[in-house]
Amino acid sequence: MxxxxxxxxxxxxxxxxxxxxxxxxxxxxxxxxxxxxxxxRAPCAAPLQIGRPEKVTLRFRDSEMRQLAEIAQRRGMTRTGWIVALVRARLGSPVQTCPDEREALRAIVRELNRIGANINHIARAANAGVQQGRAIETGLSEIREVKGVIESALTELRRIFGDNADYWRAGR
Structure with missing residues (x-):
């Protein structure tokens, strides 16, 4: 094992x-x-090998270099970072994110962690009530609020992944 x-x-x-x-x-x-x-998430392509990456040299015309710089800058990436992300996306690697997307994903993860902690507190209180033989008074409004925040976070997560997948599809 x-x-x-x-x-x-x-x-x-x-x-x-x-x-x-x-x-x-x-x-x-x-x-x-x-x-x-x-x-x-069943892999759609062979996983990337772990280890030191090899260097590839590409040659572009000045006009292409300007285009690459503009496109990469709009995504908040370097030219090299954008080219690597494009190639990895076309090879079927997991989501290629730019700094703005990574920050949005981190915010969602922080919010979901906060929700998880709140749910743990609710469960702990409910368990303590059961162990002490008291009736459990469920805070339905709090549970509805948590459910709404989770649904909102999941909607935002789906949007980010959808936008990201759309961006890296061929023809962009």
């Missing part, structure tokens, strides 16, 4: 450990997350 290890910030590790308790432990949760990710 393969071993995967990673380093994460201490505060994230504490929150992950708390979340993993209800999932059978950290290893069990990580295995489930990996299995879910693989089930959802």
């Amino acid at each position: 393969a071993l995967i290890s990673l380093r994460i910030p201490d505060d994230m590790a504490v929150r992950f450990s708390a979340l993993a308790v209800a999932e059978g432990g950290k290893s069990a949760l990580i295995r489930r997350l990996i299995a879910d990710a693989l089930a959802v």
